[in-house]
Amino acid sequence: MAIGVFDSGIGGLTVFKSIAEHFPALDIYYLGDTARVPYGGKSRETIISYSLECAEYLITKCGAEAIVIACNTASSYAVDIISEKFHVPVTGVVLPGAEQALRVSKKGKIGVIGTRATIRSGSYRAALETMSEIELDIYENACPLFVPIVEEMMTESPIAELAVKMYLEELSKKGIDTLVLGCTHYPLLKNTITRLYPQFSIVDSSEVIIEHLIRSGLNTSGKSVRKLFFTDESPAMEILRNELASGAPAEIISLG
């Protein structure tokens, strides 16, 4: 069958890679909305409207029968809405991330970081509280400078270190033992985060989505079709297309 994966930009190609490796026969279509990236500062209405356009393209133009949202911001607002509108199974990154956090946290003191929109949505808090059998201490923080620092490939710079301290020092003081990286960009700052805060168990939602897909009973047969779509050119696109998507063909398209 065919699955559609979308993200606000190119970061979700890590999820594409992971799915492609685990399900080699599956037909996988990826759409990165690079013209309108980032989603993390936009309003709920705009995030939903852009997410619906991405899903519609993958379903109607590519024949996707299931959708994976690789973007935490879109996952925080649009999973149910896409599922209801197009009658296809939709998997976001929030539920798998929350599940994994509950598995690794020893004290139930969990930190969640993400874009402004993801944190504002309360999606991780709601998922964690619904699934947990014990009382949790959840501390959330939006880290809006992390995305541009990662996009500038300055993840090992003094600026990255300063930004990590600025956003995480408060969570560290609260005594969290687990930190959920609630944005596709943040895993690229993992080295800097663990160097400064080695006591945190780090949860990367995109790493645990595979297990979630297996459990969902996804039909993974197919013809190994791999195709990428982007709404604008971007400098890192070519590099990541080769590194993460084995050079799958890519096309620039218009949405909206």
Place this chain on the structure above:
Amino acid sequence: MAIGVFDSGIGGLTVFKSIAEHFPALDIYYLGDTARVPYGGKSRETIISYSLECAEYLITKCGAEAIVIACNTASSYAVDIISEKFHVPVTGVVLPGAEQALRVSKKGKIGVIGTRATIRSGSYRAALETMSEIELDIYENACPLFVPIVEEMMTESPIAELAVKMYLEELSKKGIDTLVLGCTHYPLLKNTITRLYPQFSIVDSSEVIIEHLIRSGLNTSGKSVRKLFFTDESPAMEILRNELASGAPAEIISLG
């Protein structure tokens, strides 16, 4: 008459304010494309397509008879294209900024900073070289972290200081005497820049656009109509609407 001012976001409201103060009778419509901000990392084609949509809205829906582009990135690509398509006079911020740089520079050693797209376009270099009677030394640098730092209102933070040094140290070593702030956001970093590099004469394009409009023979009669349009809600919108636009009415619209 009615004039239309557009910007990729809310920063261009400084230009709106300046025009409104200098031409009190003029009808002024402002469009901030907050849903698709920032333009600075997008491709030429996307910047032109979005700029045309902004201009079209102001001309066809608001009756604007002249367009001011308050965004350096859009000014770098779309002035002539909008003018040819809609047959209205179009003023960008690049020419006024370049003119001012030539006026204040004593040594003809000029630094230009802007978004990746503005620097890639070479618009300031071309304008400076065309207008100068002497041989110039022009040094350009893209400063992609400045916009998010300003949007996060961290202009006086250690991170801002580190970023200013990172982007400007090289220009300083080249011995520039004049620095063109080729992005609507950058004037908010002026304090930090002049503290670290007091030897630079700073050129803020948005400050000199008025003189350019006066010279263009703009008919400034009207009924003092003031109206703002944005393509998405944004947290700073309400504050800036009151601070820079005297609380002019604002409406959320869709483009594209």
